[in-house]
Every structure is written in structure tokens, then in C-alpha cells.
Amino acid sequence: MTLNYAPPEAQFANDTTPGSEWWRSAVIYQVYPRSFADGSGDGIGDLAGVTEHIPDLADLGIDAIWLSPFYPSPLNDAGYDVADYCDVDPVFGTLAEFDRMLEAAHERGIRIIVDIVPNHSSSEHAWFKAALAAGPGSPERARYLFREGKGEHGELPPNNWQSLFGGPAWTRLTEADGTPGQWYLHLFDSTQPDFDWSNPVVHQDFEDILRFWLDRGVDGFRIDVAHGLAKEDGLPDYIPVESNLPIVGDPRTPYLGQEAVHEIFRAWHLVAAEYDGDRVLCGEAWLPSVEEMAEWVRPGQLHQTFNFAYLRAPWDADGQKEVVTRSLAAFAASGAPSTWVLSNHDTVRHATRLALTEPNTHGAGVGPKTPGQPDPVVGERRARAATALMLGLPGSSYLYQGEELGLPDVIDLADEDRQDPIFIRSEGELYGRDGCRVPIPWAAEGKSFGFSETGESWLPQPALWGKLARSEQVHDAASTLNLYRSLLALRREHDLGMGDARFEWVDGFGDEVLAYRNGDVTVITNFGAELVALPAGFRVLARSEVAHVDGAGLLTTDTTVWLGAEQ
Secondary structure: OOOOOOOOOOOOOOOOOOOOOHHHOOEEEEEOHHHOOEOOOOOOOOHHHHHHOHHHHHHHOOOEEEEOOOOOOOOOOOOOOOOOOOOOOOOOOOHHHHHHHHHHHHHOOOEEEEEEOOOEOOOOOHHHHHHHHHOOOOOOHHHEOEEOOEOOOOOEOOOOOEOOOOOEOEEEEEOOOOOEEEEEEOOOOOOOOEEOOOOHHHHHHHHHHHHHHHHHOOOEEEEOOOOOOOOOOOOOOOOOOOOOOOOOOOOOOOOOOOOOHHHHHHHHHHHHHOOOOOOEEEEOOOOOOHHHHHHOOOOOOOOEEOOHHHHOOOOOHHHHHHHHHHHHHHHHHOOOOOEEEOOOOOOOOHHHHOOOOOOOOOOOOOOOOOOOOOOHHHHHHHHHHHHHHHHOOOOEEEEEOOHHHOOOOOOOOOHHHOOOHHHHHOOOOOOOOHHHOOOOOOOOOOOOOOOEOOOOOOOOOOOOHHHHOHHHHOOOOOOHHHHHHHHHHHHHHOOHHHOHHHEEEOOOOOOOEEEEEEOOEEEEEEOOOOOEEOOOOEEEEEEOOOOOOOOOOEEOOOEEEEEEEOO
């Protein structure tokens, strides 16, 4: 795709001295509003629910909230089908309630990052409706990727691209007079038409949207499908090497990871730099390697990208060491912090994923018939160890709501309860992402475990949620919640997020043990079956075990310990 838009020369007058920005070391907590807390009683989480629980998030010890979409939407893809980028869907509240939530967070020292969805809109957006009404060749249709079909009567789609949700990536219109018309591209659901980013009008539209929210006081943006905005000129046919899901593993992919995207984000960087306070841009960019991810955070572009290579790394010492080593080197070369993430709203929760015994494709989810069913005890142990390993690393860490409670994926959702378009478009072949999106539990009692005062819940919650509820864990010193609270407090106390220059690997524990030192904290993870003796001359700051074994000087399998200097 050739862009007709060229951003002006970079001006960074409002940037803080490089290296001191808050987002370099922040722990950012993802709130998926539909499933966080319901303040209205309709069974769907909302902004009032978020505001109510700001004190709980402050108590957890996070630095910022990333808020998944809350915009007006028909909710065919849980809000990632946006019908108006500058308002709040009545299901989630109002702009006034957004402002109250933002103020409540800022009063507690918590920043707010909002999700922006620039690859596509909802088919219910006024822009797309205008495009349908205006007809072929109009400026209105030029906002989107409309094309004539192939074949004698245009009956074939313009190319062979497949939707990342399954099925064709093209849908043909029926014009107002009833005749077949043009086709439009949708990399995701047919109700999510893709924008044409070679059109400068689209650039201006989104810069205006950024300013709308920055003017309200948001601290940054998480950019959905950041790797998908630009498409290759000519929209050539393409046959994926393996899965058609949004993992860019093939440099020939004509609709993901295109070089032209960098121009877009250079312009966005300039918009963010107009505002005081180090506003952050974080891209969801599924790229083949951490080295390629790091190219997106070069000076003047994005500030962060999600480290999905880390999320997908195998649970063993060699795999973890390799991805951490490469990440720290690659991001440092771009002058950016490494980011670390284990779970989000699109992936199987790591309390389940790390215990699967068979490979699990991104987006496939886990259901009753998924091969390699997880052992929940192993999953809990590994999830706690993985979190302790992650939170000691220098850079910025992302947490997904409910992981601080040790929530697993909900595997046994009935087919009739599933709502993910991945499940629907694949005709049940893929379970999709509903299992990681089940509303989280706040209280041990009640029909919806404190999620809603009325007991309503848009997805059914399992009985297991009772013993994992926050009310049960907050007073249990050995709970996963208190492990997170302890680790986050220690991370802040020892300034581990800013520890790039102080980071070093520690050898001598064997092939199945990973150990590193970050400043005055030593972190050791045992991936093997044998007990590991801890070194003398240290005091234990934190341990990931659910229950301690006899002998405080030993580290059991799938556990992590933080050690500090002996006092």
C-alpha cells in the first residue's frame, strides 16, 4: 500500500527526557469491561463497575489500566466492532461516567489507557452506512476497501483472502435496486469492514479521534490490530503457510505487518507528543520475532508493542531464557522497554495454557474436546511461577483481569452459551475466546459471585469461582491475590522495572533452572522435577508455591523464588 499522507517533521518538545517515562516500568492491568464488574445490574460489566473497584486495583499495586472497547457497538465482536469512536455505548454507561472513572483512577495515581480500533469499524458506523448509500466511486466508499468482483459478472471475490475469524474475507453487497454490487474487505467478521489507509481522510479521522480522548485526559492508547492497517498494493492472492489466524509468520502476508504502517504511527506519535504527561502508544502487533516487534518502537513511532513471543514461549528453562535474552537486546537497541504479558482477552489464560499437553493454536480456545486437557493443579502452580518470573524482569508488564485470582479458562461452556464469532464462523471447529472472558468473581456468595447485584451474567460462571473470589483470597496470606500484591510491592520497592542495566543471568543451578539478578533481587525458577537447593546468604522475599514444602532452602518443581540480600 502506498500512502498519500506524509507526517511533518518530528517535534518532541513535550517528551520527558528519554528513559524516565512512566510507561517504561509500568504494570498495566487490562480491564475487559463486559466481564469486570456490573454496576447497572443487566449482567454486562460497565464503567460504573470499573469505578467501584478502582480502590481494589489501587490495593493490588498496579500503575495503569488498559480499558478494552466501551464505544457504541452492536457487539458482534465484544465491542471491537465500533459504531462511534467518540462516545460510550449505553450498555457501558455515558461519557460522564467515563469522566468519573478517569478522575477516580487519577486520584489513586492510576493512569488510563483506552483501546482504539483503527483497522476496521462496525458495519453500523455512520461512515459505512454512508458508503453503502453513496455507491461505487464515491468519497464515502473510499474510506473502506470496496472492490469489483472477478468473473464474468463480478460474482467472484476480488482475491482469495480468508477472514482471520474463518471463512472468506470478502462480502458482496446487494445494491439498493436489488442487484449484486461491489465487494468489501473484512479481515475479521463480515460486520467489521476494513478501512482503506491509503486514503488521507482516514488518517485525519483517526488523528481527530486520538485528540478527542487525549483532550479528556486519557494517558494513552492500546492499538488493536496495529499490524493490519496497511495492505499490499493490488491486494494480491495469498495462501497462508499454516494457520490463517493473526500470527504473522510469513513475510509475504499482504495484509499484515506491511512497512507502510510505520508512517501511520509516526504521525500518531506526533499527536501524542502534543500533550504533556508522556502519553503512550502500545501496539497489538503479532510479528514473527521480537526483533521485528522492536522495529515498531523505534524513536518517533510506538512506545510499546506487546511481546507475544514471550506469551507463547514454551514452559522450559531454555525457551524462557532465549525469549527474555532476545527481547531485552532487541528492545534496548530501539531505545524502548521490553514488555511482558502472559494472558489477555484473546488468549487462553496462562493458568490453563501452561498445563496443556498438546499444542493450542492462537484463537482456538479450549473446550471439552480439546486435545491435551490441562491438569488444574499443574496449571495453578505454573501460572504462579510464571508470574513471579515475569514480574521480576525489567520493563513493563501487562496483567489481565482475574489472573491475580488465579482464574483458569472456563472449559465446559455449553455451545449455546458461546458468543465468540470465531466459534460461530468456524461452525464450532474452534472454541474461540469466551473461556477467558467469563465475568470475574468478587464475592464467594451469590449467583454471579459479586459481579452483578442482580446475579445476572452475560456468560455463565462456574462453581469454582466461589473459592477463587477476591473476598476469599484477600485474607489468605498464601492466595494468588496476595502473591500478586506482594510481588508488585517488591517490584516497586526494588525498582525492578527500570533494571535493564542491572540485569544479568545467574548460572550454576543446572539445565532445568533459570536464574537472573535484577539489581539487588535474585529470581530463580525451577522447571525440573528435582528439588533445587537455594544459595546461602540470601533471605526469601517471595515464593510462588501454593504451599511450602519441608525445608525452606529447597525449590520444588514449577516454582519461582525471589531472594534478597541477607539482613
